[in-house]
Amino acid sequence: MSRNDKGSLVRPDPLPESASRPVATPLSPSVVYASDTPDALDDQYEGRVQGYTYSREGHPNANVVARRLDAMEGASGGVVTGSGMGAVTAALMGLLSAGDHVIGGSQLYGRSLRLMTEDLPRLGIATTLAESGDIAAMTAAVRPETRMILVEVVSNPALNVADIQGLAALCRERDILLAVDNTFTTPRAFRPLEHGADIVLHSITKLLAGHSDVMLGYAVARNPEQSDRMRVFSVTTGLTPSPFDCWLAERGMLSFDLRFDRAQASAALLADHVATLPGVKRVLYPTRADHPDHARAMALLNGQGCNMVSFELDGGRAAANAFTRAADGLSFAPTLGDVGTTLSHPASSSHRALSAKDRASRGLTEGFFRVSVGLEDPDMLKRIFTQAIAEATGT
Known part of the structure; x- marks a missing residue:
């Protein structure tokens, strides 16, 4: 078959040659990869050469x-x-x-x-x-x-x-x-x-x-x-x-280090702020002196607390519902690590399969929240939490 005849094939050579290469990693959605011969495929499967065969592998x-x-x-x-x-x-x-x-x-x-x-x-x-x-x-x-x-x-x-x-x-x-x-x-x-x-x-x-x-x-x-x-x-x-x-x-x-450092700094500030608010029973953040494992956290993590803050409200499920409604601009969602701050309620999401007794043994009451702190301005987060907690707990 001549080179010109390849134009009539359903799948001719897929990519044109280039003396340069992409800076960003190309997306490779192909499920299957073609080899030249059965011997070449053996070489791949037996580790003599590096290559791809089927994307599940x-x-x-x-x-x-x-x-x-x-x-x-x-x-x-x-x-x-x-x-x-x-x-x-x-x-x-x-x-x-x-x-x-x-x-x-x-x-x-x-x-x-x-x-x-x-x-x-x-x-x-x-x-x-x-x-x-x-x-x-x-x-x-x-x-x-x-x-x-x-x-x-x-x-x-x-x-x-x-x-x-x-x-x-x-x-x-x-x-x-x-x-x-x-x-x-x-x-x-x-x-x-x-x-x-x-x-x-x-x-x-x-x-x-x-x-x-x-x-x-x-x-x-x-x-x-x-x-x-x-x-x-x-x-x-x-x-x-x-x-x-x-x-x-x-x-x-590619931006992970920058995002982690910003979110961690805001989390530490938010934890200290929420701990001062009426209606909050406890705040958990590893670098706070009142954390049960504070000494171990400081030694193990070299003083880093990461971006997660947990706290417990007075008022149980009613206060939890009122808090998520009042926390304007923050997503109530069972996830963490987003660029935006998210709120999670373990009793209704990640740990809902546990009995109420098992959740209680872990301290996961109806008023318990986990906060994944994002990249917002920390002063804005303080204002949102202050208002939402006040509305939720009547303080």
């Missing part, structure tokens, strides 16, 4: 995001998944087997708790929950068949701070994997692998991507063989990330 935009997060976490070989829960699932189900036992922090994100308490036991993986800051409780929960401990550095949504150093020592002593969800803290505040963790997890959806238009997760292990097992599980079970979401996430990550 990997694609350029996912690899760009994985490399960027690997660099941020001081890791290599990370896996990008279609959601943060996809990353948690890849770690738990990619590395554990029926008959194994896993210990989870009792303050984990609601869906992580549900996976631990409902789905893993159904599949023959036993689970126990214990307070991530209480090494005695964690040690007491260990069994001969314990293979993993899963915690969040700063828990969602009560902002408890895990004893990572104590947990790392326990896991080394008992030959247990320590998996750390670093979503709230991000690599800007904490790098778990440098503190003894074996596995790091992220919901990229949140502060890393930062614009509420991406759904992605990330998992990486210190041991390359374990990272590969998570990758294979993700490929097999279809935890595939969207190329478009990866492309958006990379764009968001």
